Amino acid sequence: MNVSNPALPDSIPPPLLASADLLVTKAAFLAGMISPETAACLSNLLMDSDAHFSRIIDGYHTEPKVLKDAFSSANKQSTLMKVPELRRRIVAVLAHHFHVLQTQALPDAKGAIARAIIHQHLAQLGLHPHLWSLARGLARRHEEYHALAPTHRTRVSESIGGIQPTGKSTLSFIEFILEVCLGELDYMTAALNRGRLREAVMHVFRSNSWLAEAGIRPQTAPAYLSLLIQGALPRVEFETFTGLHPSEASDQLSRLINVGIAVSAAANLHTVQVGLPLWFAQDIFPDFSLAESEVNPG
Structure with missing residues (x-):
């Protein structure tokens, strides 16, 4: 036009x-x-x-x-x-x-x-x-x-x-x-203020029922917060940041990838990128977007 x-x-x-x-x-x-x-x-x-x-x-x-x-x-x-x-x-x-x-x-x-x-x-x-x-x-x-x-x-x-x-x-x-x-x-x-973002991420990892059902532990929240802020991290660095045993940290990262809040591209398996599906973003950012019926991860 x-x-x-x-x-x-x-x-x-x-x-x-x-x-x-x-x-x-x-x-x-x-x-x-x-x-x-x-x-x-x-x-x-x-x-x-x-x-x-x-x-x-x-x-x-x-x-x-x-x-x-x-x-x-x-x-x-x-x-x-x-x-x-x-x-x-x-x-x-x-x-x-x-x-x-x-x-x-x-x-x-x-x-x-x-x-x-x-x-x-x-x-x-x-x-x-x-x-x-x-x-x-x-x-x-x-x-x-x-x-x-x-x-x-x-x-x-x-x-x-x-x-x-x-x-x-x-x-x-x-x-x-x-x-x-x-x-x-x-x-x-x-x-996106760092302090508010930290509070929101910690709260979501403690209280979100979909994360709990996926077996994602609240201890992974700080590592995810770092990923959210930086956008991408070496996979090893992310796993180390969780403070968990290597095998458990790897399992937790796999679970994060499965629910879509972390992304591992086939072209670069050594790096993990942030993911922000709507159902998750709505909990982090108040009044962000869609009705609950439109953002169910299932």
């Missing part, structure tokens, strides 16, 4: 530019907290959870293929990227999102498609949107989202030149989206 890019608002209030600057800083800080392997796991989880949150925002399910096509068709050479100064490019991207929601004659999946495009633009700006979820934030404030940028204008009103959005309404929408983005970055940064 190619749409014309709206011009930047004539005057951007300094607080809005300051929020855009803060978005850059917080996104960089979050990305620096996470190893590439753990980031890949989180990215997959967030992609799945975004589909869940989109149902809350839009009130219906959008087929994954529709979103995939939206990513493919978004104009990678968008003139938005040519706006001088990064913080102004961020404002331009959010203004573009507002423009798409308000004026484009898109199919019923308009909202989800527009969010898929903004995700791609944020990625092009280096804001690491795969590590935090705009959809999660909008799902929690979907009434405000729809009030600020209605996505269900009738084609009749569009065809007769319905009321065009004003500069004030555009700025109000941009301010709202920046607030949501910053909130989601704060959520993920807090969730």
Whole structure:
């Protein structure tokens, strides 16, 4: 989908530019907290959870293929990227999102498609949107989202030149989206705080019934926490870190691999990587994504 890019608002209030600057800083800080392997796991989880949150925002399910096509068709050479100064490019991207929601004659999946495009633009700006979820934030404030940028204008009103959005309404929408983005970055940064993460992992290894049924002992929690933070470890190092007898440590690692919270690739059996299946991640990260019925490991 190619749409014309709206011009930047004539005057951007300094607080809005300051929020855009803060978005850059917080996104960089979050990305620096996470190893590439753990980031890949989180990215997959967030992609799945975004589909869940989109149902809350839009009130219906959008087929994954529709979103995939939206990513493919978004104009990678968008003139938005040519706006001088990064913080102004961020404002331009959010203004573009507002423009798409308000004026484009898109199919019923308009909202989800527009969010898929903004995700791609944020990625092009280096804001690491795969590590935090705009959809999660909008799902929690979907009434405000729809009030600020209605996505269900009738084609009749569009065809007769319905009321065009004003500069004030555009700025109000941009301010709202920046607030949501910053909130989601704060959520993920807090969730990945080393102290909180340690408490969460220790608690899950002591209390999760699926881990207990799989024969996984709480003593392996510190070794898994190290794996979660570092993303990958030599298999021998992981087993040593458990503090268990070598044969028992090897058995515990095999059990972790069997339930999917550790991964041993056939191409490199000497290294173990972190795994984050949804059923496990939901216990570590509060309010992360899906309903329990959708994440049962069985």
